[in-house]
Amino acid sequence: MTAQAHILQSTIETLTAPGKGILAADESLKTIQKRFAPYSIECTDTARRDYRQMLFTAPDLGKYIAGVILYEETLFQKTEKGESLPKVLEQQGILPGIKVDLGLINLVPFEEKVTEGLDGLEARLLKYKVEGARFAKWRAVFNIGDYKPSWAAMEANALLLARYAAICQSVGIVPIVEPEILMEGSHDLQTSTMITEKILNFVFRQLKIQSVCLEHMILKPSMAIPGETGPSASVAEVAKATLQVLSYTVPTAVPGIYFLSGGQSESLATAHLNEMNKQMPHAPWVLSFSYGRALQHSSLETWAGVEANIPAAQAVLLKRTRLNSEACLGRYKAEEE
Ligand code: 13P
Numbered sequence: 001m002t003a004q005a006h007i008l009q010s011t012i013e014t015l016t017a018p019g020k021g022i023l024a025a026d027e028s029l030k031t032i033q034k035r036f037a038p039y040s041i042e043c044t045d046t047a048r049r050d051y052r053q054m055l056f057t058a059p060d061l062g063k064y065i066a067g068v069i070l071y072e073e074t075l076f077q078k079t080e081k082g083e084s085l086p087k088v089l090e091q092q093g094i095l096p097g098i099k100v101d102l103g104l105i106n107l108v109p110f111e112e113k114v115t116e117g118l119d120g121l122e123a124r125l126l127k128y129k130v131e132g133a134r135f136a137k138w139r140a141v142f143n144i145g146d147y148k149p150s151w152a153a154m155e156a157n158a159l160l161l162a163r164y165a166a167i168c169q170s171v172g173i174v175p176i177v178e179p180e181i182l183m184e185g186s187h188d189l190q191t192s193t194m195i196t197e198k199i200l201n202f203v204f205r206q207l208k209i210q211s212v213c214l215e216h217m218i219l220k221p222s223m224a225i226p227g228e229t230g231p232s233a234s235v236a237e238v239a240k241a242t243l244q245v246l247s248y249t250v251p252t253a254v255p256g257i258y259f260l261s262g263g264q265s266e267s268l269a270t271a272h273l274n275e276m277n278k279q280m281p282h283a284p285w286v287l288s289f290s291y292g293r294a295l296q297h298s299s300l301e302t303w304a305g306v307e308a309n310i311p312a313a314q315a316v317l318l319k320r321t322r323l324n325s326e327a328c329l330g331r332y333k334a335e336e337e
Helices: 003-015 029-039 045-056 085-091 121-130 151-170 189-209 235-249 266-279 293-303 307-328
Strands: 021-025 065-070 095-099 104-106 113-115 135-142 174-181 256-259 286-291
Touching: 003 065, 003 095, 003 151, 003 174, 021 045, 021 293, 021 307, 029 045, 029 293, 045 065, 045 085, 045 293, 045 307, 065 085, 065 135, 085 095, 113 135, 113 151, 121 151, 135 151, 151 174, 151 189, 174 189, 189 235, 235 266, 256 266, 266 286, 266 293, 266 307, 286 293, 286 307, 293 307
Parallel strands: 021 065, 021 286, 065 095, 095 135, 135 174, 256 286
Antiparallel strands: 104 113
16 A cells, blocks of 8 residues: 555544544635524634634544534634644544535536636645645535536536545545535425436546545535425435435445535434434445534524533534434434434
8 A cells, every 4th residue: 555545544444433423614704604694693714713613622522523624714723822723623533624625606508506626726735734634525516407417517527526536635635525416496305316326426437537546535425305395205215215326326445425414404414314324234335424504503503603602502512413423323312302
């Protein structure tokens, strides 16, 4: 094994520790402003730092969280005591990761989106590595609708995900490959399952063409789930459909599948993950969580920008991470909510 492959392997082993997941705290400036707005928190760089410092210093967070995805700004921020936020995570035994895509642009002439950020990526990754980043994330976004996703959207986004993943691995950073299908729309579970399968096939085809080492990446998919105004499906049905599509499309060489929550409620995201681990206790991949909203929502609400609320908000975060940790082992009990 080359030195680079050793680093990648050790990152993968830390991230896929049993019963642990990833906290996605990489909201862009626009998104975090939207999250703060309901609590009238002014979105200053200090407020963003204080919020993320509150999350990362939650006592015992490292028991349930193996990695945190940061937004670029956070990677370079320091606590009031002058300690860098990635260092704070490392002290909890948590690996810092970094969102490296630069967001979505229109995929003209289609009414769809494509992710940008490949230009200069290698140089940025090397800079992030110096600050402690051990893994990265790139998010591609798809809508389900009339003629959507188009062949063009699937092919373009899959190629970009694969190029990003190859560049990350070449500098010793584990890529999280995130093809997200949005919940917007009135489609049913079957449609979501079919589209998820199609997209994952495009993604793994490109990963192969670009010679990405599957052992050294993590997949972050959305679950196969009905559209938000579509016919509802039970927890058992969602778990079954998601496992079926993953078993059709994701090679067993991939060590971990870490779901995004995509707007599901906190308890539903946990219940779905738990049910998957119950239905497939010996899955060939680690099935875990890489939630943003479904880990942070109640904690942010409890904090609401008020210093005195920090211990309570941290306790809420710790409970959420513990329940998801139990879901990774198929042992979550809804009564504990
Ligand atoms: P959600 O869990 O809120 O969907 O966020 C995860 C994420 O990283 C989206 O890119």
